[in-house]
Amino acid sequence: MINPRKRLLITGVSGLLGNNLARYFKDKHEILGLYNFHPVVIRGITSEKCSILGLDSLKKIIHEFEPSIIIHCASLANVDECELNKDLTKKVNVLATKNLVNSIVDRDIKLIYISTDSVYDGIKGAFSENDNINPLNYYGLSKYEGELEVAKKENSLVFRTNIFGWNIQDKRSIGEWILGELGAGRRINCFRDAYFSSIYTFEFARVIDIAIQRDLSGVYNCGASDSCSKYEFAHKIADYFGLDKASIKPISIDDFNFKAKRGKKLTLNVNRLQKELDYRLSTIEQSVEAFYKDYRCGLPEKIKQDTLAVYEKPVYISYGRQWIDENDIQSVTGILRSPWITQGPRVEKFENALSEYCKVKYTVAVNSGTSALHLACLASGINEGDEVITSPITFVASANCAAYCGARPVFGDIDLKTYNITPREIEKKINRQTGAVIPVHFAGQSCNMEPIYEIVKNKEKEFNRKIFIIEDACHALGSLYKNKPVGSCKFSDMAVTSFHPVKHITTGEGGAVLTNDEALYKKLKRLRSHGITSTPEEFIGVLTPNSKLQTLNSLPWYYEQIDLGYNYRITDIQCALGLSQFKRLDEFRKRRREIVNFYNMEFKGIELIQTPFESEDCDSNFHLYVLLLDFDRIGIERGQFMTGLKQQGIQTQVHYIPVYTHPFYRQKFRTNWGDCPNAENYYSKCLSIPLYPAMSDGNVEKVVNEILNMATSVEVSDKVKRAK
Ligand SMILES: Cc1ncc(COP(=O)(O)O)c(C=O)c1O
Numbered sequence: 001m002i003n004p005r006k007r008l009l010i011t012g013v014s015g016l017l018g019n020n021l022a023r024y025f026k027d028k029h030e031i032l033g034l035y036n037f038h039p040v041v042i043r044g045i046t047s048e049k050c051s052i053l054g055l056d057s058l059k060k061i062i063h064e065f066e067p068s069i070i071i072h073c074a075s076l077a078n079v080d081e082c083e084l085n086k087d088l089t090k091k092v093n094v095l096a097t098k099n100l101v102n103s104i105v106d107r108d109i110k111l112i113y114i115s116t117d118s119v120y121d122g123i124k125g126a127f128s129e130n131d132n133i134n135p136l137n138y139y140g141l142s143k144y145e146g147e148l149e150v151a152k153k154e155n156s157l158v159f160r161t162n163i164f165g166w167n168i169q170d171k172r173s174i175g176e177w178i179l180g181e182l183g184a185g186r187r188i189n190c191f192r193d194a195y196f197s198s199i200y201t202f203e204f205a206r207v208i209d210i211a212i213q214r215d216l217s218g219v220y221n222c223g224a225s226d227s228c229s230k231y232e233f234a235h236k237i238a239d240y241f242g243l244d245k246a247s248i249k250p251i252s253i254d255d256f257n258f259k260a261k262r263g264k265k266l267t268l269n270v271n272r273l274q275k276e277l278d279y280r281l282s283t284i285e286q287s288v289e290a291f292y293k294d295y296r297c298g299l300p301e302k303i304k305q306d307t308l309a310v311y312e313k314p315v316y317i318s319y320g321r322q323w324i325d326e327n328d329i330q331s332v333t334g335i336l337r338s339p340w341i342t343q344g345p346r347v348e349k350f351e352n353a354l355s356e357y358c359k360v361k362y363t364v365a366v367n368s369g370t371s372a373l374h375l376a377c378l379a380s381g382i383n384e385g386d387e388v389i390t391s392p393i394t395f396v397a398s399a400n401c402a403a404y405c406g407a408r409p410v411f412g413d414i415d416l417k418t419y420n421i422t423p424r425e426i427e428k429k430i431n432r433q434t435g436a437v438i439p440v441h442f443a444g445q446s447c448n449m450e451p452i453y454e455i456v457k458n459k460e461k462e463f464n465r466k467i468f469i470i471e472d473a474c475h476a477l478g479s480l481y482k483n484k485p486v487g488s489c490k491f492s493d494m495a496v497t498s499f500h501p502v503k504h505i506t507t508g509e510g511g512a513v514l515t516n517d518e519a520l521y522k523k524l525k526r527l528r529s530h531g532i533t534s535t536p537e538e539f540i541g542v543l544t545p546n547s548k549l550q551t552l553n554s555l556p557w558y559y560e561q562i563d564l565g566y567n568y569r570i571t572d573i574q575c576a577l578g579l580s581q582f583k584r585l586d587e588f589r590k591r592r593r594e595i596v597n598f599y600n601m602e603f604k605g606i607e608l609i610q611t612p613f614e615s616e617d618c619d620s621n622f623h624l625y626v627l628l629l630d631f632d633r634i635g636i637e638r639g640q641f642m643t644g645l646k647q648q649g650i651q652t653q654v655h656y657i658p659v660y661t662h663p664f665y666r667q668k669f670r671t672n673w674g675d676c677p678n679a680e681n682y683y684s685k686c687l688s689i690p691l692y693p694a695m696s697d698g699n700v701e702k703v704v705n706e707i708l709n710m711a712t713s714v715e716v717s718d719k720v721k722r723a724k
Contacts, residue, residue: 005029006212009067011100012074013047014038016167017114017201021071023303024205032065036074040168041696043306052096059103069110069212072100072150075143079118082139083260093142098149105153110215112208113150116143117162117196117223122263125195125227129160129219129272137260147219157211159222162266164291165201166300168307174198175291176300178234182243184334190231192250197223197268198233200287202294210277220273225281227267236285240292301327305587317703319653320502320624323588323694324577331580335573342571350575351512353582358477358487360495360514362521365575366528369474369498369511371568373401376494376513377436378563379523380468382407386435390472391421392658392679394440398472399659407435408669411660413676417613419443419626419686423451430459430467440472443624443655445615446481447471449491473514474498475623477505478589482617487514494520499574502692504588504621505581507574523563531565538562591693592622595700599625599689602704608633609711610685624655627707628685634711638687641710648706653688 006029012018013033019042022033026044033040033047040047050057052074062070075093076082082089097113104111118140120127135141150156164175172180181188199207199222207222228236231250238245253264270281282290294300304325335341351363366372382388388402392411399409412425419442426437437456439447449471456467469492473479476486477497487495494517497503499510513524526533533539541560596612603611610628614620631638642652658679660671673680690703 006069007032007065007067009034009062009065009070011052011070011072013042013045014040014168015073015077016165016171016173017163017204018071018073019168019303019307020165020201021073021205021208023306024202024209028209029069032061032067034061034074039696039698040307041698042168052099053091055099055103058099062103062107062109067109069112070100070104071112071114071208072097073114075114075146077116077139079137079139079262080259082142083137086138089138089142090145093139094145094149097146101149101153110212111150111153111156112211113146113156113158115147115158115160115219116140117160117221117266117268118263119144119147119160120263120266122266125265125267126269127221127267128269129221136263139260155215155217157217158219159204159208160219160268161204161222162196162198162268163201163204164198164287166294166303168303174230174233175200175237175288178237178248179241179243179295180330182234182238182247183241184330185244185247185337187247187249188234189249189251190229190234191253191256192229192231193264194230194253194262195227195265195267196230196233197221197225197227197266197270198284198287199223199281200290203282203287203290207273207277207279207281210279214277216276220276221268221270222273223268223270223281224284224287225270225274226283228284233284233288236288237291240288241295316649316651317690317695317699318651318692319688319690320692321694322501322506323584323692324506324581325584327583328577328580331576332573335576338572340572342573343569344572346572346575346579347570350507350570350578350582353579354487354497354512354514357582357585358485358495358514360485360488361516362518363512363514364521364524364528365510365512365570365578366568367511367570367574368509368568369496369500369503370397370401371528371566372496372498372511372513373397373438373470373472374404374566375524375527375568376468376470376496377401377405377407378527379513379520380436380470380493382435382468385433387429387431387433388436388438389421389426389429389434390438390659391440391442392660392676393419393442393656393682394472394659395474395656396659396662397474398438398440399665401438402436403668408433409659409665410434411658411671411676411679413678414442414682416678416682418445418447418615419682420445420447423448423455426452427455427459430455432463432465434459434463434467435465436468436470438470438472440474441476441479441486443612443626444475444479444620444622445612446476446479446486446618446620448615448617449481453491468493471495474500474503474511476621477503478585478621480619483619489514489516493517494524499578503623505578505585507570507578507581510570510574510578526563527565528568529565530561530567531563532559532561534559588693589621591695592691595691595695596622596625598700599691599704602708603627606708606711609707622691624688625691626655626686626688628682629687629711630685636710641687644710645706648702650690650703650706652690654683654686655688656683658683 014035031045121134164173354363382405384406386407499507608630
């Protein structure tokens with residue numbers, strides 16, 4: 001075999017180089033990536049938390065993984081922060097390196113250490129490896145001290161370098177920074193008198209690959225085969241990406257008050273490396289071209305997509321939460337620089353995207369799911385004396401919207417399998433007062449809409465009144481019912497959704513009403529904004545006998561308030577976020593499903609734990625994963641169970657307290673415990689466990705283990721066992 005698979009241990013796998021190396025090598029070698037402060041899960045490689053400062057844990061990992069090569073990328077590299085935080089820098093850049101060397105000193109493991117061009121002083125430029133070491137700042141010094149530790153390990157290899165590439169974290173390499181700033185229309189200042197020989201990470205990976213094959217050892221500069229100033233570098237990036245070069249302002253490094261001193265000519269002579277490897281390193285121009293080509297192929301996106309979790313705090317796993325990435329942030333900041341931050345074009349774009357996705361004619365986006373429900377009730381003409389039927393197992397907003405209009409919320413009991421209101425209960429509760437029915441697609445599973453629709457249509461005939469069907473789809477964006485998207489309104493007048501951060505996509509706060517009915521659409525749009533219209537065809541007021549003509553021709557400011565509406569408008573800032581999140585809706589959905597499949601498999605057959613049922617008619621997007629736990633038989637109260645999990649860093653939640661049991665409902669509508677027995681039975685056992693797309697596999701496993709631990713380690717544990 002020319003190229004046998006090796007075991008590669010990469011430290012600093014959450015950093016730019018560590019991550020890009022893991023990506024480059026993952027198909028060639030078996031990789032274990034270590035991170036410390038920034039947990040990360042990368043598709044195709046194994047990653048593990050390990051502080052290299054802990055000798056025992058490091059030795060254990062090395063003993064178990066048995067790497068033949070270690071690429072040591074982990075370091076603190078922010079030059080100014082290193083200057084301010086010398087103790088920590090010493091620990092991470094020197095002592096951790098010393099530890100690593102000590103843990104492998106008598107083993108046959110190749111150590112590759114990533115050092116920096118900052119070990120040189122940057123005065124004469126074109127430094128070769130034999131030139132004086134004279135770092136101007138603590139970062140450079142600490143990395144050099146790291147080199148001295150590495151030199152104690154036989155056959156080790158050191159690269160002095162300066163890199164740019166595609167990050168997985170919020171940090172940006174110089175290339176990403178220039179692209180991000182110019183791309184967003186901002187001006188940037190770049191040093192015309194600071195020179196470097198930066199190398200693109202994936203070219204560096206290729207060099208390391210060849211060095212491994214040749215078993216290279218010693219100290220080498222590794223950079224571009226030429227150099228340029230940072231100002232020239234910004235021009236090259238702008239050229240390739242078609243950005244505005246006039247926005248790049250040349251400045252002098254002397255005008256900048258850095259905490260740490262910097263060299264001006266940190267350029268590298270790479271002849272030694274080229275000769276040893278018989279390899280021609282790229283020029284900076286070629287590196288920028290490669291950076292650009294990878295961008296065009298979608299590499300930055302792929303890198304982020306393959307990174308399932310970064311910065312996920314291992315200490316706290318919430319039951320649900322948003323996943324915001326750099327693209328989302330850029331979309332929002334882009335809008336902040338545009339003329340429209342509210343009532344602008346993004347709102348309509350977001351509405352159109354929703355309409356298209358849900359295969360519905362019209363969407364009216366608003367500032368919350370609650371506002372959307374309120375508007376849907378108002379547009380349905382719900383009023384005092386009306387009744388509105390909904391589910392008790394929902395968030396209070398599904399019923400409050402009726403109360404806002406002076407109507408009486410009426411609760412129909414749920415099905416014990418789907419936890420949704422049943423058609424039969426709706427039929428039982430419907431009467432002459434019923435103005436609307438609000439089925440709630442709990443946790444993402446659609447209600448059985450077809451029979452609900454038929455019942456309502458029959459009752460409309462019987463009572464000779466319109467009864468609106470408003471789907472509360474706040475949990476169900478992306479779900480299907482009978483192969484049609486929830487929100488398509490095939491069996492309803494309107495559907496309502498929410499973009500709260502725990503939902504499938506977020507706009508911070510936000511919601512929408514979807515409908516196929518043009519009249520409802522127009523009404524919803526007016527009600528969203530004070531009941532005002534500026535559309536002449538909708539004017540009803542009479543200013544003069546010729547008002548319509550006047551309005552059109554000579555009263556350009558004119559508008560009319562024709563309903564009592566609200567300010568429920570959503571902003572362009574929110575919609576920009578929504579549009580950006582929308583692109584990942586299907587990916588989010590897929591990841592939720594992966595986690596659900598894992599949970600289903602792990603909890604299957606465990607007595608006293610019931611996993612969610614999935615109806616054949618529905619393809620759920622799984623907004624929530626609700627377990628039913630027989631707390632009585634397990635022998636622990638739910639509160640204690642939740643606290644126990646919380647102590648392990650896991651948040652769980654109860655969805656929901658039956659709405660009619662809240663004091664407001666009991667007092668105002670004379671509802672009471674006992675009204676819906678199935679809902680109360682469900683409520684006594686339900687527990688929503690963490691489920692969100694950014695959850696790492698490690699955290700999913702942790703949730704399973706801790707729940708099984710809790711459910712099986714309590715007193716009557718003999719009753720809780722796997723059936724298999
Ligand atoms: C079923 C249901 N309906 C309505 C709402 C209200 O949505 P929002 O929080 O966007 O106002 C929620 C929110 O959690 C919900 O879960």
